[in-house]
Amino acid sequence: EYIYKLRGIKDIEEKLKKKLNIHEVKVVPGNLEENQYMMVDLGKTTAALILSKIHDNSIIGVTGGSTMAAVAHGIEKPSKSNNVIVLPARGGIGKEVESQANTIAAEMARRLKCQYQLLHASDTLGQQALESILQDPEIQKVTNVIKTADLLVFGIGRADTMADRRDLSPEVIEKLNSHKAVAEAFGFYFTREGDIVYEMKTVGISYCDFQRISTVIGVAGGANKAEAIVAISKLKKSMILVTDEGAAVEILEKY
């Protein structure tokens, strides 16, 4: 039972916004860790926010993961804007098709009734393979568009969970541990202070691109992601966060 519930979600949102020092915070009631169905609410809330931010010629970058999959499925009506396009923010082929950024971009576009483009590049490329893929005209066409994105919607993960999910090498895991990486977002691993520890070798938005994108929406719920959310909130003041009560209360009490 959450004490903050008594004072209402609006109050939590205000407190969290102040604590994280970011532009906007939306908190969905409940705790994802206890109730997976919460993911639907998190998805719908983020989807509504996306619809409110889309305008004519919007270029929307999205990442993968189960939260972002829920966001795509949360879109319940088409966008009224013209010439909107959705693309994966970075290359990276996860193990599960449903939660790959490509699949999420296509699903979002289907629901928004807008265009989409796909990026066919794995995030486990060696340096050489990466360099040759960067020369590929088809890839370049897509990455050039991604770099001009004005809206980015991304999932936030724990560094340890994501290292595991991606089967990172023992050397990289050692680096993440010794530098105290706690968070992962769009292929980058960060410390609690928001410093980059490691970057997945892939194509798509760079950290500079991220800083330049006018509207960025980070989505993550569950008390276990509290520290990761704190870290990612350090990256950009104008960021909008969509989270759940479980993570929000954990952040307010522990960080």
Ligand code: F6P
């Ligand atoms: O792998 C894509 C990604 O968006 C990561 O950048 C992020 O850390 C993770 O997914 C979040 O996954 P989930 O929503 O399943 O926790």
